[in-house]
Amino acid sequence: MSITKQQILQWFENCHLVLTEQRDYLTQLDTDIGDGDHGLNMQRGFSKVIEKLPTVEDKDIGTILKTVGMTLLSQVGGASGPLYGTFFIKGAQSAAGKENLSAAELYQCIKSGVEGIVSRGKAEIGDKTMCDVWLPLLQDLADADEQTAISDLLESAVKKSQEYLAATIPLVARKGRASYLAERSAGHQDPGATSTCYILQALYDAVK
Ligand code: ADP
Ligand code: MG
Ligand code: MG
Numbered sequence: 576m577s578i579t580k581q582q583i584l585q586w587f588e589n590c591h592l593v594l595t596e597q598r599d600y601l602t603q604l605d606t607d608i609g610d611g612d613h614g615l616n617m618q619r620g621f622s623k624v625i626e627k628l629p630t631v632e633d634k635d636i637g638t639i640l641k642t643v644g645m646t647l648l649s650q651v652g653g654a655s656g657p658l659y660g661t662f663f664i665k666g667a668q669s670a671a672g673k674e675n676l677s678a679a680e681l682y683q684c685i686k687s688g689v690e691g692i693v694s695r696g697k698a699e700i701g702d703k704t705m706c707d708v709w710l711p712l713l714q715d716l717a718d719a720d721e722q723t724a725i726s727d728l729l730e731s732a733v734k735k736s737q738e739y740l741a742a743t744i745p746l747v748a749r750k751g752r753a754s755y756l757a758e759r760s761a762g763h764q765d766p767g768a769t770s771t772c773y774i775l776q777a778l779y780d781a782v783k
Contacts, residue, residue: 578725594620598618612652628642637672640664662689663688666688693706716728729779
C-alpha cells in the first residue's frame with residue numbers, strides 16, 4: 576500500500592482545517608511562553624498553501640511538497656515558517672517525480688524533512704521545541720516493522736506524538752523565544768510541538 580498524490584493534497588486541506596480550528600488554542604499556548612502569534616502564523620501559512628495548491632495539483636508529489644514549503648517559508652514569519660518550510664522543501668527532494676509514496680519513501684521524506692529542521696534550528700531533544708515530537712517519532716518509524724501498513728504506522732505515530740507533546744510541558748526551553756523565559760517556560764506545552772501533532776493527525780486523517 577502506498578500514499579497517493581490525492582491523499583497528499585488532502586493532507587494539506589486537513590492541515591488548513593485543523594490549524595484554523597485550533598488557531599486560538601495555539602495562540603494561547605504561544606501567549607504563555609512566546610509572543611502569541613503561532614496560531615495566526617500557522618493558519619495564515621496554510622491558507623496561503625491552499626490558495627497555491629490548485630496550481631500544482633497535476634504535478635508530482637515532490638513539486639507539491641516543494642510548493643508547500645516555499646509558501647510557508649515566504650509567507651510565515653517567526654521561527655515556525657522557515658522551520659516548517661524547510662521540512663517540506665527537504666522532504667520534497669525524496670519525493671521528486673513520484674505520484675505515490677511507499678512506506679519507505681514516506682519515511683525517507685519525513686527523515687529528510689526533520690534533518691532539515693534540525694540543521695536549520697539546531698534544537699536537540701529536550702530543548703522544548705517541535706523537535707521533541709519529530710525526533711522520537713522519526714526513531715519510532717525507523718524501528719517499525721517493514722511490513723506495517725502506512726495507515727497503521729501513522730495511527731501509532733499519532734498516538735505516540737501525544738505522549739511526546741505532553742512531555743514538553745515540564746521542560747525548560749533552550750531554543751526559540753520561550754528560552755527567554757528560562758525556568759518560567761516550564762509547566763507550559765510547547766506551541767510548535769502542538770502544531771506538529773496537528774500536522775501528523777492531518778496526514779493520518781488523509782490516509783486512514
Ligand atoms: P516565533 O517564536 O518566532 O514567534 P512561532 O510562534 O510561529 O515563531 O513558533 C514558535 C515555535 O517554533 C516554538 O514553539 C518551537 O516549537 C519552534 N521553535 C522555535 N525555535 C526553534 C528551533 N531553533 N528549532 C526547532 N523549533 C523551534
Ligand atoms: Mg510566536
Ligand atoms: Mg513571532
